[in-house]
Amino acid sequence: MTAPDARLVLLQEPVAEGLERMRELLAGQLDEASPAVRDMTGHIARFRGKQLRASLTLLAGEAGGNSTDEHPAVACIVEMIHLATLVHDDVLDGATVRRRVACVNERWDNQVAVLLGDFLYARAFALSTELSSRMCSRVLSEATRRICVGEIEQSTRRYDFEMSQGDYEAIAGAKTATLYGAACELGACYPSGNEEGGARMRAFGYEIGLAFQIIDDCLDVVGNPEVVGKSVGNDVEDGKVTLPVLWTYARASEAARSRIRDAYTLPAEAVEEAASGRGRAELLRSVCDLEPGVEYALARAGELTRGALERLEGLGASQARDALEALGGYVLERRW
Amino acid sequence: MTAPDARLVLLQEPVAEGLERMRELLAGQLDEASPAVRDMTGHIARFRGKQLRASLTLLAGEAGGNSTDEHPAVACIVEMIHLATLVHDDVLDGATVRRRVACVNERWDNQVAVLLGDFLYARAFALSTELSSRMCSRVLSEATRRICVGEIEQSTRRYDFEMSQGDYEAIAGAKTATLYGAACELGACYPSGNEEGGARMRAFGYEIGLAFQIIDDCLDVVGNPEVVGKSVGNDVEDGKVTLPVLWTYARASEAARSRIRDAYTLPAEAVEEAASGRGRAELLRSVCDLEPGVEYALARAGELTRGALERLEGLGASQARDALEALGGYVLERRW
Numbered sequence: 114m115t116a117p118d119a120r121l122v123l124l125q126e127p128v129a130e131g132l133e134r135m136r137e138l139l140a141g142q143l144d145e146a147s148p149a150v151r152d153m154t155g156h157i158a159r160f161r162g163k164q165l166r167a168s169l170t171l172l173a174g175e176a177g178g179n180s181t182d183e184h185p186a187v188a189c190i191v192e193m194i195h196l197a198t199l200v201h202d203d204v205l206d207g208a209t210v211r212r213r214v215a216c217v218n219e220r221w222d223n224q225v226a227v228l229l230g231d232f233l234y235a236r237a238f239a240l241s242t243e244l245s246s247r248m249c250s251r252v253l254s255e256a257t258r259r260i261c262v263g264e265i266e267q268s269t270r271r272y273d274f275e276m277s278q279g280d281y282e283a284i285a286g287a288k289t290a291t292l293y294g295a296a297c298e299l300g301a302c303y304p305s306g307n308e309e310g311g312a313r314m315r316a317f318g319y320e321i322g323l324a325f326q327i328i329d330d331c332l333d334v335v336g337n338p339e340v341v342g343k344s345v346g347n348d349v350e351d352g353k354v355t356l357p358v359l360w361t362y363a364r365a366s367e368a369a370r371s372r373i374r375d376a377y378t379l380p381a382e383a384v385e386e387a388a389s390g391r392g393r394a395e396l397l398r399s400v401c402d403l404e405p406g407v408e409y410a411l412a413r414a415g416e417l418t419r420g421a422l423e424r425l426e427g428l429g430a431s432q433a434r435d436a437l438e439a440l441g442g443y444v445l446e447r448r449w
Numbered sequence: 450m451t452a453p454d455a456r457l458v459l460l461q462e463p464v465a466e467g468l469e470r471m472r473e474l475l476a477g478q479l480d481e482a483s484p485a486v487r488d489m490t491g492h493i494a495r496f497r498g499k500q501l502r503a504s505l506t507l508l509a510g511e512a513g514g515n516s517t518d519e520h521p522a523v524a525c526i527v528e529m530i531h532l533a534t535l536v537h538d539d540v541l542d543g544a545t546v547r548r549r550v551a552c553v554n555e556r557w558d559n560q561v562a563v564l565l566g567d568f569l570y571a572r573a574f575a576l577s578t579e580l581s582s583r584m585c586s587r588v589l590s591e592a593t594r595r596i597c598v599g600e601i602e603q604s605t606r607r608y609d610f611e612m613s614q615g616d617y618e619a620i621a622g623a624k625t626a627t628l629y630g631a632a633c634e635l636g637a638c639y640p641s642g643n644e645e646g647g648a649r650m651r652a653f654g655y656e657i658g659l660a661f662q663i664i665d666d667c668l669d670v671v672g673n674p675e676v677v678g679k680s681v682g683n684d685v686e687d688g689k690v691t692l693p694v695l696w697t698y699a700r701a702s703e704a705a706r707s708r709i710r711d712a713y714t715l716p717a718e719a720v721e722e723a724a725s726g727r728g729r730a731e732l733l734r735s736v737c738d739l740e741p742g743v744e745y746a747l748a749r750a751g752e753l754t755r756g757a758l759e760r761l762e763g764l765g766a767s768q769a770r771d772a773l774e775a776l777g778g779y780v781l782e783r784r785w
Contacts, residue, residue: 147598149605201567205560224541225604227563231537232597234567238574239590247578250586254575261568262483268561269485 121163124439127432128171134185135167139192142236153221153229157196159214166296167192169321169440173300173314175433176425179307187249187303190237191296194253197233198260198292200226205264206347210338246304256295263287271352272377274362274370278413281356285326286319293322313424317437320421324414325444330355331407334394346394352377356413357406358397365401372400411445418445457499460775463768464507470521471503475528478572489557489565493532495550502632503528505657505776509636509650511769512761515643523585523639526573527632530589533569534596534628536562541600542683546674582640592631599623607688608713610698610706617692621662622655629658649760653773656757660750661780666691667743670730682730688713692749693742694733701737708736747781754781 125132143154167188174180202208203216204226210216218226234257241250267284270276297318302311332341333348334357348355354362354377362373376397379387388396397403418441428434461468479490503524510516538544539552540562546552554562570593577586603620606612633654638647668677669684670693684691690698690713698709712733715723724732733739754777764770 145598147602149601150598153601201563204563223559225601227537227540227566228597228600228604230563231566231570232594232601234570235590235593235597238586239594242583242587242590247583247586250574250583251578254571254578257571258568258575261564261571262481262486264564265485265489265561265568266483268564 118163120439120443121165124436124443125164125168127175127436128168131171131174131180131185131188132164132167135164135171135188135192138186138189138240142189142193142240145232150229150232153217153225156214156220157200157217157229160196160199160212162212164192165440166195166292169293169296169318169437170300172433172437172440173297173318174303175300176428176431176437177301177307177310177314178429179301179303179310181304183244183246184300184303186240186244187299188296190241190249190253191292191299193233193237193240194257195292197230197237200233201230204230205268206351208344208347210344244304248303248305249299252295252299256291259287259291260289263289263291267353270354272354272374274354274359274374276354276359278356278359281359282323285330285356286323289326289329290319290322293325294319310427313427317421317424320417320424321441321444324417324421324441325447327356327410327414327417328444328447331357331410334358334397335403335407346392349377349393349397356410357403359406360409361401361403361406364405369401373397376400415445418442454499456775456779457501460772460779461500461504463511463772464504467507467510467516467521467524468500468503471500471507471524471528474522474525474576478525478529478576481568486565486568489553489561492550492556493536493553493565496532496535496548498548500528501776502531502628505629505632505654505773506636508769508773508776509633509654510639511636512764512767512773513637513643513646513650514765515637515639515646517640519580519582520636520639522576522580523635524632526577526585526589527628527635529569529573529576530593531628533566533573536569537566540566541604542687544680544683546680580640584639584641585635588631588635592627595623595627596625599625599627603689606690608690608710610690610695610710612690612695614692614695617695618659621666621692622659625662625665626655626658629661630655646763649763653757653760656753656760657777657780660753660757660777661783663692663746663750663753664780664783667693667746670694670733670739671743682728685713685729685733692746693739695742696745697737697739697742700741705737709733712736751781754778 143158145151145154170188170191171184174184199211200217203211204218204223208216209219217229238250238254241253263284267288270284294315298311298315301307301314330348333345336345338345362370365373376393384393384396422438422441425434425437479494481487481490506524506527507520510520535547536553539547540554540559544552545555553565574586574590577589599620603624630651634647634651637643637650666684669681672681674681698706701709712729720729720732724735758774758777761770761773
């Protein structure tokens with residue numbers, strides 16, 4: 114079996130040239146004159162990661178026969194918005210490590226991380242104003258608004274163990290899947306027209322993105338930080354009750370529910386003692402069997418992905434379309 | 450003598466109608482469907498404040514004979530960017546009160562304040578993409594980038610008592626005066642053309658904005674929180690060495706310098722004891738005479754304002770031009 118990252122490179126093969134151009138543009142955007150800023154952008158360039166969202170823009174363009182000279186710039190702007198959200202997410206989550214590199218809030222501090230995220234948003238919007246069409250500015254500013262609304266809603270629903278799956282998905286969708294959807298929509302539509310194809314590809318991206326977030330939430334409660342490459346257990350620390358836990362809680366006895374709530378809410382010292390210093394997620398795992406909930410959540414991610422793949426049926430055969438299909442499997446099987 | 454706010458209303462008189470329209474637009478922008486977000490935007494609407502930047506856009510348009518139906522929307526976007534920077538600034542400064550209203554980070558928490566600032570930026574950029582010209586998106590995304598760079602530079606220069614006045618002004622200018630400059634430039638130029646007039650009005654706004662920031666920095670070290678309407682002493686707490694202190698430090702004996710540094714850097718308990726619990730700014734005031742430094746800084750603000758007013762000479766006579774001139778005096782005399 115091929116390792117996940119080698120598989121991703123194969124998937125990205127049909128748009129390798131566009132991705133290379135996207136990376137050049139991104140490097141130029143991060144090369145700010147201010148030495149203080151350049152230090153930080155140089156640091157976050159090491160997060161680089163999978164560039165899944167940029168790949169989606171380019172693949173959606175190729176697969177729909179709508180690939181323009183500006184698609185790499187559009188993909189670059191999508192990645193910059195993503196980078197901005199990562200930098201702010203790490204502040205919000207109090208995370209320390211991302212893709213085996215120290216987070217900005219850890220390497221510098223929260224203040225600087227807030228500002229660097231703002232800088233990345235501004236830089237992304239500034240680049241979008243240089244494109245020939247305003248579609249990119251419009252779609253991505255609206256997507257960013259929805260991402261923020263989703264994050265704020267999530268923040269106010271912390272410690273809500275009674276949340277419905279619908280509410281959970283609306284929040285996870287807004288905060289994560291929106292950008293996947295926008296990336297695909299822009300690929301299919303930019304610079305204009307093809308509204309039906311754009312709506313279809315936006316739905317494809319949204320469903321894949323929601324599946325991605327559900328898997329992320331599973332990894333956060335049961336994943337191994339060594340394999341995942343970032344700190345896990347953050348959701349439990351932060352009071353975010355995600356699908357595998359909601360499912361487990363809904364089916365638990367009153368006594369078990371109380372133990373689950375305790376894992377989220379006991380004072381830090383009590384958690385320290387109960388979990389021998391291994392944190393709330395460890396305590397949560399010890400007080401209930403999360404496996405069935407994780408299985409349920411993974412099944413839901415699979416269902417979403419299958420729905421997404423059906424949306425590709427209208428597209429003609431191409432390497433790019435094959436890659437979009439394979440991406441579904443890639444997202445489902447990820448354990449990083 | 451007229452009270453400051455009554456004076457401001459007079460200055461805003463020539464654009465009262467445009468400001469009213471701007472406020473309606475702003476209220477619509479803050480009325481988000483998400484109840485969690487609406488709670489917060491309803492709260493920050495109480496910051497309202499002086500809407501100086503929006504007034505500058507409208508006055509610069511009127512004074513230059515360049516007032517369009519879209520100017521209130523441009524002014525609204527300028528105010529939203531300003532609101533976003535306020536919300537994030539309060540997180541960065543750990544401030545608790547703004548315009549006699551609790552800061553978002555205080556009423557909710559830092560997480561939500563970061564997200565709400567992001568939301569406001571995104572909402573502002575989204576609105577700018579609906580205008581007939583792209584100039585507003587372009588000027589304001591670039592201005593936002595420069596604001597962030599200035600803030601990051603400032604953050605890395607904390608506790609730098611040897612900073613030159615030039616470096617101080619470059620940072621204060623980037624973080625504050627940039628938006629004043631952009632507000633005036635857009636007023637004079639939007640939707641296109643009039644580059645010379647735009648550059649002149651940008652310089653006017655920049656100089657007024659820098660004067661405003663210098664006065665703000667003076668108020669933070671010697672102002673009365675009851676009069677200023679927000680917490681003071683934040684710069685000293687946060688290690689920001691501003692013009693009145695830089696001037697004082699440069700002229701102080703080695704022993705006095707050491708006491709000044711101590712006021713910024715001693716452990717909190719030692720400050721508590723030395724200043725009888727009244728904080729670092731009080732300790733700073735007790736170890737050196739800041740008055741001459743404050744006088745120097747205020748004189749510099751006056752010089753900047755006079756330079757700004759000279760830039761108005763090319764404009765024909767109008768109520769709006771008179772108001773722009775009077776604004777200089779208003780900024781200089783403010784003690785709020």
